[in-house]
Amino acid sequence: MSNILQNEDKLGAVLVQVQDDLRQLKASLEKVSADERGKPLDIQALDNAICRTESSIRKHAEDYLTSVNQQQLVLPCIEDLQKKTVQIPKWKPSLERIPDVHPQREELPGASPRGKAKHGRIITGSVARLQTIESKGRRMPGMPEEDKHRGSKWHKELKWETKPESTSVTADRECAPLWSTKTPPPSTTSKSTDQRDQRDNLISGSLQNLPVPASVNITKYPFTIIKGQIDQTATDFWHFKQSFSLCWTGVVNALGALEKLLRDFAVPLAKVSGERLVEFSHGWDNGWRKASLESGLLFVLENWEEVLGVVIRPGQRYKGEGGMEAAAIRIQSCWRRYSARTAYLCHCRRKWAAGTIAISWLMHTQMRRVRKALQARRLSQLENNRSRAQHLAANWKHIQSSKRTIIHIPSLGYSQSQRLHLGEFDVLQNIQISRVCDIRDENVEVIYVCPQHLGDNILDYYTSFLKCDGATDGAGTRTTRASSCRRRFIILTPEAVDCFPTHNMCLSTLLKYSPRTLKRIRYLIQGKQAYIVGGVAHVDDLAVADELGVPILGPEPAIAQLYSTKSGGKKIFAGAEVDVPPGQGDIYSLNQLHETLAELMTQNIDVQRWIFKIDSEHGGRGTAYCDVCHLSCFNWALQEYHRYGPELWNSEWIQESVLLRYLDEIPEWLAHYAQPAKTSCYPNWACFLKTFLRQGGVVEAYPPSDSITCLTVDLLLEPAGEVTMLSCGDQLHGSCHLEAVGSTVPQTSVHPETLHSICTRVGQACLQRFIVGYVSVDLATFLDRNTMEQKVWAVDLDITYSDQLAMTQMLLMVTGGTLNCHTGCLEVPMPVTEKGCEHQIAAKPPVGSRYAVIGSHLFHTNLSMLYHHVFFQMCKIQGIRFHMKKKQGTVFALYDNSNRSIGMITVSEDLQGALVTFARNLSVIHQEISSSKMQGETNFKELISDMEDVLHMTVQNKKQIEKKPAA
Template identity: 70%
Template structure:
């Protein structure tokens, strides 16, 4: 522990000497001659006095410091930290100093508008804001007051010596910390410079006079150090340690300086040491020169680096920088150095000028360094980017290869699984073919999956895809065979009213006791059919997945089916074949009554159907299939038109055409060379026309005009799918298609025949009917059963040949054949053309099963009649039974795709009550009336309808009347809705007229 110095009177002796020197300065100032009218004072005398005072003060301070440095300083004890040091006051007598300052003038190098008084400026600059609290501490001393307020017209200062205190400049004297400017560049610093350069000392009136131009005011003075001085640097600069009572901390502080603004200039980055202004500046800060010289050297280097020709330095600001910025000039941004300049704006503009750095000192080396660094950076960056690209490429290749291998493994696994499923399908199909007779005669379970296994593009383009799959809900009627149990997989959730309707419908024939659903349990009796809905339907409501795919991803439904068919003979009846049919069959372990998906997709196209018809030696329209290029289309069409001059319209069908969506046509009459070609045909005659050299000229003419003819006059049948020929042609060439001749007759009848190609090798006809059309002649919405347009033997012959051709290609299951019949104009004989082949369970067959269910009849394809047995009452005598046949013929009209948007406003039970009120029902005793098929419980826009009557004409009239009644009940004059009822009614009227004409012709023939 060090002992504090006891002789505190030495401080007073030093200040006594300072007081004496000030008295001498006062006497010297009294002797200065003053001109009251504002003439310049004798500055030489003032200069001598100031120099003498400065030397005396320096000498006394050095003597005191020598004595102080030899003593040991003692830190105050903690217990005395809050006590005030008792320092004896020393009050020497001081005479008042008269004010002899002349009027204010402008000092050289001062900024415009800045007026300075010729006085001694006392500046006190603490290092930081914490040391500013020491400005009001007296340390037991009273200094002479040299900062008295000067009143207007007064010639001297007033006030007592005891009240003398050194006033600290405020406001503009606050010094910014070096770290405030750290990190700032030269750009965007003008606004900051304005704020920093405003920090100038306010002029304080003193007893000194203003100096002349080139003559400095009084030099810097430092008060004597107190007893708490800690150390002094080698250059003689003192640092005071002030005690801050409030914060209880001992913080180093810069000694208060009394500095006057000493401007000097730096020319070309060099200070002239012989210049008078710099000489006076150096003298004014001699005590702190070691700190100031560092800032001055840094400023000079900055000016030399940027080749600044002239810089005006504010000495006061430079001293502040030297005292306050102790962290090293290398970390100080240039803005801090430029803030010490009076013409900082000009210097800043010059420093910010591009390329200015390379004009100054070491500019060539700096430019070389910059170029080399930029080039090295460019080379390094290029190498780094190239490395990053290669690294990214390596990662991408690795990930791609990993994904490729993963996909390859998955693909191989899927291929192996599908191959295994196909092998299992073939083995089960062989078992089904071997035991088919036994299975048909014994109890069996049929799993009906009405799945439309179209491509994804086709499924997404079909509106109401799930409703289209459920149009075959009448497959439930297979239970009319007592040995059959039906499991129907439904693509929609059915409401209670729909389930109750089918329960009542099936109970009417006594074929079942109840309807069992997935959520209900059997109460009594055996379960003859079950309706199940896959749970995956709730997870994929908008994906338009086929029913087989939904069932494949429904493990609970598969488990339920597996449990229901356990220990029973069962097989699957699908619709349009899909690969997921094999997956479902493999999961359930049952065979599929249908062809392989690949074979089904090959021969269910338009081109595949034509190949089967050709091999079955069935008449087909003139045409050609498997067209996949534009040149092939033009050449084929030209050849067909030359060979068939009587055909007026040509039809273009896509291979995957669905319900006439992929069909277009073009009339031959719009061809410009048609009349000329017709003249050539009549000129040579039909016999010579088949010669190739005769047809060559017409063929070349057709080839030239066909492209333009198709582009202008070809029209798609459904413009909703393909608005123009260009869109249709693009899809047609991608999928491939068929060019066929349209039937060359105005009286055309289309009929559909459903066949069962049994695995045992037999062909069985299941249904046949003449088709009914709505707005589009190529799209059927219903049919009349049985068909009456073709002789039964002719129809049976055609169907047998087609069936055998399909069996030769391993096609089994349900097949439907579309035929057209017309009278030839040349021979007046009936012709039958086969136009389409569908390897699927048809909607007509499903509705025919319902027809046979409600009537209890059978279709006799040898006679072409629907035979319905009539139950005889007990009261009838034996003669009446013998007189009346037990079987009657009935005719039915089946409406499969009836659509009306206003049906959605009625619930099914309300709709059925309205129909019952109008007498639209079925008489189970007479086996005639109307029956409806309900497809959907939510939208309710599509329905099916069957009318049964004694003859075809009455059945057609009943059907048309039912459509009219339903339309009137659900429509108003302002809300007709979207429907096909009207178009279908018009078609029925045409059929009725044709039927009447046929009857008239038949009567005439009999009469003849």
């Protein structure tokens, strides 16, 4: 700053000289009248250029002088310092450590009328965000939280220290204006350059955030502003103006802004602190103009709290100068913002709606296009299947007598909801792995599609099992057939099994998405007669058949799904004119259920239990029952029946009172006493009833007898129109008495001719409805209490290849026998003794009869702890094996690698021996793999209990037969 003051006069002289030179140039140019060509010179343009240059220089000169003159020079008053005694203030900043302090200026001659004065400096700080600390220790309001933290940090870094000074210094500080301090000692003058750099950096970086500590609460230059106007003639304002005349240019700008602010907010009275205003104007000129005026201008007032209260009052801005215009602008801006926002939101909603509609329409059209394509493709597959089925029907006898390839796909094409609720679905589909035993016919080759990857031990087991053909009687012949059997079957697993491990897809769907397996099958059946034998029909069966170009030995999926339900089966039985239990199908509402049940119970007063079956369920899953003995009015209804007698009871007017009484009590009776047969599927009647009404169902009577036998008959409905009985057996039940887990083959409950007649009529009724392939019929037989005659009811129809038939194929494979359902006998060839070797060529080998017990659903969790070879070794030690020469013993069927579920067949000379062997095997296996602390989950015990009842009944029947000839 001292250099600037020293060169100030030189710079002014230079500027004055430049102006004189320009005027002389202008005067000399006016004398020139024309240029070299004689044209007049444009004096006006040249004059304008010179004037602009002169104005520019004058402006820059004034700006320079203004910036120089705005440097504050506060001259201390000269007093008798020796007589002046004051105390050193408690707070005194160390000027060397304050980077904001302006460098000292040289004393200007004539600057002070009071004579020689000492140089003074003024501390400048952040006036835009002035945070004055009053004597009470209270901060000014309006400081942001961030500035408070920075201010506290600034105070900590300063650490003001008090240094002893001379009395003259104390007197000078006492006489100096407020907010000013003395110039540092001459030793610090050499550091003015560094201090200037530090000051510039702080001003440019964080002047707005540095608080100004204030320890003085009394101002020497106060003046008032009334209603936003300054009284220029007031003594206090004139005294303030005279005291700060050197920096008045910057003060005028800040003062004008303060007046405008007070007029805008209609502040009646404002008391201005002159020193604070000067400090604020100095900081404002150095870069604080960008800051908000309201945040700093108010703090130059002594009554800033009162003024701030007026300023922040709602609506105060609209009471001051230009308030109506400001209010109008504010209202218009709010309204325009609201209108624009509303229009924008409306536009966004319409745009979103348009996008959603467009996407929905595109998805709809795409889905419709895909749906049409799928429908066309499935229609094409159906037409192709019908044409291939006609060819199969026309050439069936030729195909059966020639070499052929059977593609076994044991698919369970249930609905998706049913498949997802079935545990270990792949194991359930692989229970019919015994289909590979069809190779016992020398003209048959089998391609078995397996729903899971089988281990080498299972594959080796079936390979060795199929090599042992019991139908042969010579060693050489057995070897020849063993080698041929190995070449006539193959087990394939679709690659899609690994892609969909948890989706519970049916096997046909997995094969549909397995192109490599399909290609392999096409290669294996190339140039051969082949057809598919599926399981539960599914629409993907047609896709697989169309891909392979082979027919399906079975009905169309739509027909199969229609008649495989419980209600559909009753329609077929009604068409076949066979005896069925009293009941009604196609029930879909609760009122219909109650009315139908009341009517059936009234007409069949002797029925003790009623069965409820869900249409789409299989086995005992969708079955519930309720006993009539729990009905409170049953005894009264029974008395009414005996009073009128069986002949008059069929009259409607007699049954009306009982019917109405049943209708009143049936809802509560069902809610309390009806229970599902398998609680693992449906835990209570409410859950069962919900599914029953949603999918439809059947209500029918349970046979009114204590001794009931259920049997299953497997039929082959040939495409040529013939009905063939393939297997028949009496059912064995486990924990659920309405679900079969095994059977005894052949059946012994119904006379073979009666059974053949019933099955033939059912088969013909199925053929009339275009149902071909494998069909399973469930029958129930019992003795009528009134007539003591045997009755046979047809209770269920399954249009699929049954588990019993698959296990029967394994039985016939291991024994080499045939099952004659017309005579009800299992005939097996017996080995030729040495005495009869001479007559071997002339006579046929002797034939013996056998009985077998089949268990297709044997389950024990502890079986998973044993390897297969360990399990077979254990069975061998316990004598559980099959004797090829005697054609009796035990054979196992393996389904999965975990070995939890197995199948078992026991063969003996009589039914009693087969039952005893089967029960003994279950007991031994359970004892070997279980302990007292780890029994495991199994159905062995319930099956053994049911077999004991059958065995007891068999013994009684045998005794009765033995007594009749004696009589």
